[in-house]
Amino acid sequence: MTSSVATSEHETGSLRDRVMDLVRATEIDGRLLGMIVTLIGIEIGFGLYTGGSILSPVNLLTFATQAVQIAIIATGMVLVIVSRNIDLSVGSVLGVVAMTYAVLMHEVFPTTIGVDTPYGWLIALGAGLLIGIILGAIQGFLIAYMKIPSFVVTLGGLLAFRGLVFDISGGSTQAPDDTQFVVLGGGPLGSLGGTISWAFGAVIIVAIALYLYYNRRQRRRFGFPVRPMWAEVGIGVVGLLIVVGGVAISNAYHWPAGLIEQYAAQHGISPEGLVIEAGVPWPAVILLAVTLVMTFLATKRKFGRYVYAIGGNPEAAELGGINTRWTIMKIYILMGILCAISAAISSAQINGATNDLGNGYELLVISAAVIGGTSFAGGVGTIPGAVLGAIVIYALRYNLQYIGLPSNNQDIVIAVVLIAAVAFDTYSRRNAT
Amino acid sequence: MRKRLLAMATLTVLVFAACNSSGTGGSGAPGGTGAAGGGCLVGVSWNNYDQERWKKADEPAIKKAIEAGGGTYTSTDAHDASEQQNKDIDTLINKGVKVIILLAKDAASITPAVTKAEQAGIQIIGYDRLIEDEKALYITFNNKRVGTIMAQELLAVQPTGNYAIIKGDPGDANAKFLRDGMDEGGLKAAVDSGKVKIVGEQNTPNWDTTGAKNEMQAILNANNNKVDAVLSENDGMATGVSQALQAVGLNIPLSGQDGDAAALNRVALGQQTVSVWKNAFALGETAGNAAIQMCAGTKLADVKAPSDLPDASKPADLASHPFTTPGGKTVTSFILNPTPIKKDNLSAVIDSGWVTKDQVCAKVTPGSVTPC
Numbered sequence: 001m002t003s004s005v006a007t008s009e010h011e012t013g014s015l016r017d018r019v020m021d022l023v024r025a026t027e028i029d030g031r032l033l034g035m036i037v038t039l040i041g042i043e044i045g046f047g048l049y050t051g052g053s054i055l056s057p058v059n060l061l062t063f064a065t066q067a068v069q070i071a072i073i074a075t076g077m078v079l080v081i082v083s084r085n086i087d088l089s090v091g092s093v094l095g096v097v098a099m100t101y102a103v104l105m106h107e108v109f110p111t112t113i114g115v116d117t118p119y120g121w122l123i124a125l126g127a128g129l130l131i132g133i134i135l136g137a138i139q140g141f142l143i144a145y146m147k148i149p150s151f152v153v154t155l156g157g158l159l160a161f162r163g164l165v166f167d168i169s170g171g172s173t174q175a176p177d178d179t180q181f182v183v184l185g186g187g188p189l190g191s192l193g194g195t196i197s198w199a200f201g202a203v204i205i206v207a208i209a210l211y212l213y214y215n216r217r218q219r220r221r222f223g224f225p226v227r228p229m230w231a232e233v234g235i236g237v238v239g240l241l242i243v244v245g246g247v248a249i250s251n252a253y254h255w256p257a258g259l260i261e262q263y264a265a266q267h268g269i270s271p272e273g274l275v276i277e278a279g280v281p282w283p284a285v286i287l288l289a290v291t292l293v294m295t296f297l298a299t300k301r302k303f304g305r306y307v308y309a310i311g312g313n314p315e316a317a318e319l320g321g322i323n324t325r326w327t328i329m330k331i332y333i334l335m336g337i338l339c340a341i342s343a344a345i346s347s348a349q350i351n352g353a354t355n356d357l358g359n360g361y362e363l364l365v366i367s368a369a370v371i372g373g374t375s376f377a378g379g380v381g382t383i384p385g386a387v388l389g390a391i392v393i394y395a396l397r398y399n400l401q402y403i404g405l406p407s408n409n410q411d412i413v414i415a416v417v418l419i420a421a422v423a424f425d426t427y428s429r430r431n432a433t
Numbered sequence: 434m435r436k437r438l439l440a441m442a443t444l445t446v447l448v449f450a451a452c453n454s455s456g457t458g459g460s461g462a463p464g465g466t467g468a469a470g471g472g473c474l475v476g477v478s479w480n481n482y483d484q485e486r487w488k489k490a491d492e493p494a495i496k497k498a499i500e501a502g503g504g505t506y507t508s509t510d511a512h513d514a515s516e517q518q519n520k521d522i523d524t525l526i527n528k529g530v531k532v533i534i535l536l537a538k539d540a541a542s543i544t545p546a547v548t549k550a551e552q553a554g555i556q557i558i559g560y561d562r563l564i565e566d567e568k569a570l571y572i573t574f575n576n577k578r579v580g581t582i583m584a585q586e587l588l589a590v591q592p593t594g595n596y597a598i599i600k601g602d603p604g605d606a607n608a609k610f611l612r613d614g615m616d617e618g619g620l621k622a623a624v625d626s627g628k629v630k631i632v633g634e635q636n637t638p639n640w641d642t643t644g645a646k647n648e649m650q651a652i653l654n655a656n657n658n659k660v661d662a663v664l665s666e667n668d669g670m671a672t673g674v675s676q677a678l679q680a681v682g683l684n685i686p687l688s689g690q691d692g693d694a695a696a697l698n699r700v701a702l703g704q705q706t707v708s709v710w711k712n713a714f715a716l717g718e719t720a721g722n723a724a725i726q727m728c729a730g731t732k733l734a735d736v737k738a739p740s741d742l743p744d745a746s747k748p749a750d751l752a753s754h755p756f757t758t759p760g761g762k763t764v765t766s767f768i769l770n771p772t773p774i775k776k777d778n779l780s781a782v783i784d785s786g787w788v789t790k791d792q793v794c795a796k797v798t799p800g801s802v803t804p805c
Contacts, residue, residue, distance in 0.1 A: 053655075062650050106795070115796065163483075171485025173672055175695035176796065187680030256658050258682025346643065351676045352695055354642040354669050401651035407636045408603055 026231045031373035034425045035388040039395060042417070046399040054402055057253040061281060065186040065349075067394035068283040069094070069342040070361065074368035074386035075294040076338040079304075079331050081369055082311040084378035085143065085150035087335055089157025091361030093135050095165040095353075097128040097343035102174035102353035105181060121181040129340045135161065136336020140329035158362065165355055175352020185348030186281035188255045194277030200285070201247035208239040250284075251277040283345050287387065290341065295383045303330060311379035368393060371418055373425075393418070473504035473728030475721070476530035477560075478521045480538040482510035487536075490713035490787060491561075495534065498721025498739070504728060515539040522546035526553050532724040534558045540565055556727045560720050565758055570733055571766040572720050574711045576607055580614025580666070582773045583688040586707040587662050588619050588629075591686045594661030595632040596620075597652045599645050599674055601666045603636040606759075611666045611690075620664075632656045637670055646673030653681060662686040668696035668708055675704055692774060692782055694792040701779055701797045701805055710772045714785055715746035719767055733765045745772040745781070780804045 023033060047055045073090050080087045104124040105115075113120055139157050143150045176182075183190040192200055212232055219226045227235075255263070255276040264271035298304035306327045309317040318324050347353050372389030374381030396417055400410040477495060479487055496506045507528060511518035515538040525533055526549065533555055537543045540563055547557055547566055557569040564571075587596075598615070601608035623629035633652030637644045645665065653660060658681050665671040671689035678685060684704060689696045692710035699705035722739045738751045746769045748754075756766035774782055783790050783804050794805035 056654075058654050062654055066647050066650070110791075110795065166483060166485075171483075173669060173693050173695040175672055175698070185676075185680075188682075189680065256681040256683075258658065258684075260682070262682050349676060350642050350646055350673045351679070352672060354672055356639065356641055356669065357643065359639060359641060398647070398651055401635065401648055402655050404633060404635075404655070406603075407638055 025228055026235060027227060029373065029382055029385060030429065031425055032382065032385050032388065034421070034428075035372060035385060035392060038417075038421045039388065039392050042392070042395050042399065046403070050403065054399055057249045059398070059402065060249055061186075061253055061278070063394045063398035064391060065281050065283050066398060067390045068186075068287045069346050070364045070368055070393070071287055071387045071390035072290050072342045072345070073335070073338050073361065073365045074372070074390050075290055075383045076331070076335045077365050077369040078372070078374050078381040078383050078386045079294075079298060079307050080150075080335060081366070081374045081376060082379060082381045083307050083328060083331055084311055084314065085328065085331070086366070087139075087150065087154045087157075087332070088362045089135075089139060089154040089161060090335065090339055090365050091358035092158050092161035092165070093132060093336060093339040094343045094346060094358035094361060095355070096135065096161045096168065097132050097340045098347040098353040098357045099165050099168045099174065099355075100131055101125070101128050101181070101344060101347045102177060103168055105178045106174045106176065106352065109178070116178050116180070118180070121178045124178070124181065125340075125344060128343060129337060132336035132338075132340030132343070133333055134336070136333040136339075137329065140332030143332065144325040144328035162359075165357075169353070169355055171355065173352060173354045175350070177347060177351050181344070182348050182351050184282055184286070184344050185351070186283040186345075188253075188259055188276075188278045190283070190348070191250065191281045192279040192285065194251045194279050197247050197250055197277070197279035200280060201243045204243050204288075205240055208243075209236060212236055247280060250280045253278045286341065286345065290338070291383060291387050297334075298383055303327065307331065308379055313379075364390075364393065367418070371422060392421070473499070473502070473532065473725060474528070474530045475499050475504050475506055475532045475534065475724045475728070476525035476528065477506070477508040477534045478518060478525060478536065479508060479510045480518060480536045480562075481513040482508075483512075486713055491717040494714040494717025495721040495724075498718045499724060502722065502725030502728075504725050511538055513538060515542040518543060519546040522550055526550055526555060530555060531728045532556045532558065534560045534720050534724060535564060535569075536560045537562045537564050556733075558720055558723060558727075559764070561716065563758060563764075565760045565762055567762050567764055568733075569764060570723060570727070570736065570753070571756055571764045572716060572723065573766070573768060574716065574771050575768045576610045577614040577617070579690050579709045579711075579771045580611035581618035582614075582709050582771060583611070583664055583666075583690070583707065584615040584618030584620040586773055586775065587664060587686045587688055588623060590706060591662040592623070593628045594630070595656060595659055596629050597632060597649065597660050597663045598634040599648060599663060599665040599670050600634065600636045601640045601670070602638055605640075608636065608666060615664060632660060640667060640670055642669050642673040644673070645670035646677045649674045649677035653677065653683075658683060660685065664688050667691055668693035671696055671699070671705060671708075675699060679704070690771070692787060694788045697774060697779065697782055697788055697793045698795050698797070700774060700776060701793050701802050703776070706775065708774045710774045710782060710787075712743060712746045712769070712772055712785065712787075714787070715742045715769055718742065719769065723767070736765075738767050742769075743772075743781075743785075746770055776802050 023030065043055060077087060101124045104127060105120060109115060109120050139153050142148050142153045212235065216226055216232060255278060260274050260276065261271050263276070264274055298307065306317065306322045309322060310324050310327060314324065346357055368390035369381065369386040371392065372382065372385030374386060393414065396414050397410060400413055482488065499506045507530065509521035509524055511521050518538050522533065523546065533550055535543070535557055537559065543564060547564060550557060551568055557566065559569045559571040561573055600612055620629065624631060633655065635648045637648060662685055663674055665674050665688055668689035668691045671687055672695055675687060686706040688707050689705060690709040692708050696705055696708040700708055719738050719742065723736050726736045734753060736753055738748060740751060748768055748770065753765045753767055755763045756768065757763055772781065779793055780803055782788050783793060790804055797805045799805055
């Protein structure tokens with residue numbers, strides 16, 4: 001198997017070079033692999049420390065769900081940073097939109113269309129999305145067309161939009177949301193359920209297979225080099241295992257006793273021996289969809305290529321005929337949309353909105369992107385990397401909370417691990433070239 | 434060049450306009466300023482007037498008490514900046530106030546302005562937050578007692594079992610006061626006797642709602658959902674905790690403080706046991722009333738709290754008491770009592786005008802609790 005890869009002049013290289021070649025043949029980003037290894041390392045470490053209890057499905061699902069809001073916005077932050085800009089306003093934009101959702105469902109709907117109507121939550125979502133787009137467009141316009149530095153504009157956004165949250169809420173917490181809306185937040189009641197989760201998994205597996213096939217055929221057609229067959233099959237098998245594993249873990253989490261009793265009482269059945277599989281949480285489904293769409297936009301569409309071109313060399317991109325202004329503005333509109341999606345999950349998770357919702361998110365989102373391999377120098381960064389970055393941060397935070405470490409010491413541990421992870425990656429790359 | 438000058442001029446005008454509008458926002462009503470009436474002019478220096486509470490409860494109560502005593506109310510707002518607050522005090526001195534009611538942004542950095550005011554013969558009331566000054570009157574709530582009430586109320590309904598404690602920001606002294614108060618409210622005794630076991634205790638940076646929810650999820654998972662009661666140090670965090678509990682089908686005793694409308698709604702729905710409420714109307718009335726007495730020349734030690742305060746907020750007696758500050762100084766003080774709001778006294782918050790019936794009763798089955 002090894003010989004089929006090592007077709008290059010590295011034939012006689014060390015074991016290290018051979019491993020690197022193997023990785024290179026699969027065309028998987030090294031940083032991405034590093035993140036996955038870090039994540040597995042964290043889980044094994046805490047697993048040993050807690051005697052395995054931390055590896056139970058509910059724990060894995062909980063931190064994955066907690067990471068979703070940050071991960072969603074981080075997919076957009078990658079493009080922002082790649083284009084040599086920054087967005088500090090994400091937490092405040094999220095706050096404004098989340099508060100809009102809550103005020104609509106808590107104060108406006110009861111006196112107009114009624115509480116818990118089948119379509120009310122969709123109206124709220126639509127309104128929030130629109131506000132996200134507007135706030136993103138305003139900032140994007142100031143940055144792209146007025147040429148005001150993005151740091152200044154979005155710092156203004158951070159302050160002004162947080163102020164706006166108080167104006168919308170009147171200063172007080174707005175809760176609760178409509179019951180259908182809360183499903184977006186995940187938890188046993190906000191998951192797909194056992195059967196649908198398997199169907200969902202099956203669809204994804206088919207999609208992966210089709211994508212690999214189509215991609216290989218396209219490359220052949222245009223005379224691009226293709227991955228060796230073993231690598232294609234390998235990626236397919238790994239994808240299959242991840243999907244099957246993910247669904248199996250999600251389904252292994254069963255509804256807790258309290259919910260079972262409520263359910264049994266509502267349906268007039270005995271709670272004895274009743275087992276309901278939770279399945280894949282909705283936030284995870286949304287994150288998957290966002291990651292796929294964003295990756296597609298970034299790698300397969302003109303828009304994405306322009307973004308990376310601008311990041312690589314703004315002057316050359318402009319001279320090359322790219323409408324850099326419109327491209328930058330589109331990035332910020334996209335950020336507004338992502339913040340609105342994230343806001344829905346944030347609000348659903350606390351069933352309402354507080355004035356502090358989204359506070360401090362800018363740093364978490366930027367961290368996720370940077371840890372995931374996005375470079376502040378511009379032009380470099382991947383979307384799946386940022387998503388993994390967010391998951392690593394929350395895996396650490398959650399596991400430290402689980403073992404009951406005081407919050408200040410959690411911060412210390414997280415800082416050390418994150419720097420170590422990135423340092424290791426930087427070191428191994430430098431030595432690899 | 435000319436264009437830039439024009440732009441700068443426009444900006445200057447805009448800034449001044451903005452300052453003016455926010456400056457007068459506080460005094461609002463006609464006749465709010467100007468000591469022409471001859472009565473006592475009382476100035477309030479707000480730290481952060483944009484927070485709902487001051488506008489809704491404290492200000493009207495202070496104003497009412499001052500006007501009832503024949504005085505006049507005026508105010509400034511520092512927009513949460515201690516430097517601005519020093520300037521605000523200068524403004525109030527120049528306006529000719531006799532008493533300043535001071536909601537201090539920062540106890541230490543306000544000292545120069547306080548000294549200046551006292552040199553001008555102005556008396557100071559430290560309102561809600563402590564200022565380290567022996568000549569000032571300090572009016573506040575018993576913060577430790579908030580924690581005591583939380584523990585008492587939860588232990589009354591859940592005397593045994595697994596307790597989780599969601600505390601506030603680790604850097605906020607209040608978070609620790611509350612925790613100490615809980616121990617005094619019987620939590621320590623219950624733990625020592627083995628009736629109660631604390632299965633999770635965590636500080637929440639910035640009292641963040643989502644942070645509190647995440648902590649609660651970790652505690653629930655670490656204990657297989659075997660948690661019997663949650664002491665949350667405020668209502669905002671209780672919002673996050675409540676959702677984490679509901680997501681796993683738990684409905685267990687839960688505490689909070691501040692009297693947030695959403696929390697009072699949870700109390701009505703039976704999802705939260707108690708929200709400890711600091712009756713800001715009572716605090717404002719005490720301050721306004723004291724200011725009038727001080728204006729009339731009453732000595733600080735002889736100033737009395739108003740006799741018509743709601744029973745729940747009233748201190749043990751109406752006389753002022755010495756209070757030893759963390760800085761070791763002794764100040765004259767009125768320490769009011771916080772009020773536990775539970776299912777049976779929800780009407781109190783509605784009647785006082787703190788929240789509306791609609792806010793408390795949203796989604797509540799009519800007739801299930803008194804006001805709904």
